[in-house]
Amino acid sequence: MSFVHMPEKDFFEVEKRSGDPFIAIIHNLMSRIEHLAKAEYDIESLSNIVNRDYGTQKYEQALFNYTEHLRKYNDALIINEDARTKDALDYLKAFFDQVRQAGFDETEQKLTACFDAEHHHLDQLSQHGQHNPKLEQLKYILDEEYRNNEETRTIMFVRTRALADALKNWIEETDTLKFLKPGVLIGRARKSNQTGSGMTLTSKKGVLESFKTSDQSKILIATSVADEGIDIPRCNLVLMYEYVGNVVKMVQVRGRGRAEGSMCFLISDRKERIEKERLNMLREKIVERAIANLQLSNKSMQAKIDTFQREDKRVRDHVNAIPERPRTDGNFELLCAKCKTSACFSNDLTVAMVSQHIVLDRTIFNRSIQRPHKDPRRIGPFEKKMKLYCKKCDIDWGIVSTYMNTVDLPVIKIERFVVQNCKTMKQTYFRKWKDVTFAMREFDVADLQSF
Numbered sequence: 001m002s003f004v005h006m007p008e009k010d011f012f013e014v015e016k017r018s019g020d021p022f023i024a025i026i027h028n029l030m031s032r033i034e035h036l037a038k039a040e041y042d043i044e045s046l047s048n049i050v051n052r053d054y055g056t057q058k059y060e061q062a063l064f065n066y067t068e069h070l071r072k073y074n075d076a077l078i079i080n081e082d083a084r085t086k087d088a089l090d091y092l093k094a095f096f097d098q099v100r101q102a103g104f105d106e107t108e109q110k111l112t113a114c115f116d117a118e119h120h121h122l123d124q125l126s127q128h129g130q131h132n133p134k135l136e137q138l139k140y141i142l143d144e145e146y147r148n149n150e151e152t153r154t155i156m157f158v159r160t161r162a163l164a165d166a167l168k169n170w171i172e173e174t175d176t177l178k179f180l181k182p183g184v185l186i187g188r189a190r191k192s193n194q195t196g197s198g199m200t201l202t203s204k205k206g207v208l209e210s211f212k213t214s215d216q217s218k219i220l221i222a223t224s225v226a227d228e229g230i231d232i233p234r235c236n237l238v239l240m241y242e243y244v245g246n247v248v249k250m251v252q253v254r255g256r257g258r259a260e261g262s263m264c265f266l267i268s269d270r271k272e273r274i275e276k277e278r279l280n281m282l283r284e285k286i287v288e289r290a291i292a293n294l295q296l297s298n299k300s301m302q303a304k305i306d307t308f309q310r311e312d313k314r315v316r317d318h319v320n321a322i323p324e325r326p327r328t329d330g331n332f333e334l335l336c337a338k339c340k341t342s343a344c345f346s347n348d349l350t351v352a353m354v355s356q357h358i359v360l361d362r363t364i365f366n367r368s369i370q371r372p373h374k375d376p377r378r379i380g381p382f383e384k385k386m387k388l389y390c391k392k393c394d395i396d397w398g399i400v401s402t403y404m405n406t407v408d409l410p411v412i413k414i415e416r417f418v419v420q421n422c423k424t425m426k427q428t429y430f431r432k433w434k435d436v437t438f439a440m441r442e443f444d445v446a447d448l449q450s451f
């Protein structure tokens with residue numbers, strides 16, 4: 001049973017530009033602005049306090065100017081990372097044009113002068129600097145997809161609004177891509193962001209309408225607007241361009257890309273980001289399989305997911321609340337208490353639901369045998385199904401627990417083992433788990449990837 005069509009998913013890990021002088025210049029400008037701000041607002045410097053205009057609008061305005069400039073440079077760094085250096089510079093130029101036209105006070109003049117000093121150099125870089133390998137990858141994917149299927153409809157998620165605009169410009173200025181006629185869909189403004197007001201609902205609807213009804217616009221570039229419950233039309237290509245969200249969000253993103261044969265690509269130059277998304281997928285897969293096994297209707301399915309997620313969080317919170325006892329680092333070998341056969345190592349032990357001690361080493365199955373459990377039971381997402389016995393001497397080591405109806409995990413009892421320090425070879429016996437002196441990690445679904 002498949003309750004939602006999940007698009008096929010793939011990952012593209014791309015290279016970063018090597019040694020980007022644009023970044024160095026912007027970093028330099030930012031630290032100069034920070035320096036200027038500190039010089040003016042250093043509370044510890046008495047001489048400065050004397051002529052402060054605290055409690056005035058002038059004070060607030062000046063402070064705002066500093067942070068606003070820093071914010072713009074920061075935005076520009078993000079644009080430069082995911083789009084062209086030219087786009088980042090255009091963004092800054094547009095900002096400084098605006099600054100010059102508005103109340104161009106002393107602070108603004110000082111800050112603008114910082115930028116002007118580097119203007120020429122930045123211009124040179126944007127014209128003759130390196131290409132962004134990420135954009136080349138993106139261009140390759142779009143070229144391929146539209147060559148294979150010219151009916152392709154794409155939604156591309158990006159990190160910021162400025163980036164959505166930058167990528168729109170890039171598509172429009174790229175000969176082989178401009179036929180895509182990109183639309184931009186921008187999410188609600190962050191509260192802290194005082195500039196710009198996001199898109200009105202009417203203009204959002206306008207963009208969506210033209211994407212839905214005309215064959216003109218073939219790609220929609222969006223920020224996290226998809227979380228706002230806006231009904232995004234059918235797309236068969238979902239691109240996550242340096243964009244990662246949480247599990248629920250991901251399901252929604254995928255739900256939105258559920259047209260037949262749809263694909264979802266994550267494009268990133270960050271290993272961690274790709275790893276994180278792989279784990280998200282694994283988590284989803286486990287939840288999905290569990291649900292499929294339960295054969296539930298859509299409504300009770302959602303309730304089950306909610307319950308599981310609440311339960312998962314409750315257990316985590318509970319575990320986190322238990323004060324840590326001092327534990328000895330280092331590895332310990334667990335030997336069968338009766339025949340001294342090696343069973344597993346403490347480094348492979350994790351704790352779930354406070355009481356489930358899971359051995360994340362599949363080879364323990366080679367050293368043990370399983371028989372059906374006489375009293376099968378469920379503890380949260382764990383279901384006791386089998387018992388586990390030492391292969392050599394047949395004493396009871398613990399159980400085999402099926403996690404989320406998906407993976408069989410060995411769960412052991414400490415009183416059936418002798419714990420041997422791998423360095424000193426000293427052996428210790430613990431009657432209860434709460435007595436053990438070695439460290440154990442908390443179980444995480446992600447662990448199943450290597451199990």
Ligand SMILES: [Zn+2]
Nearest residue numbers: 336339390393
């Ligand atoms: Zn044994």
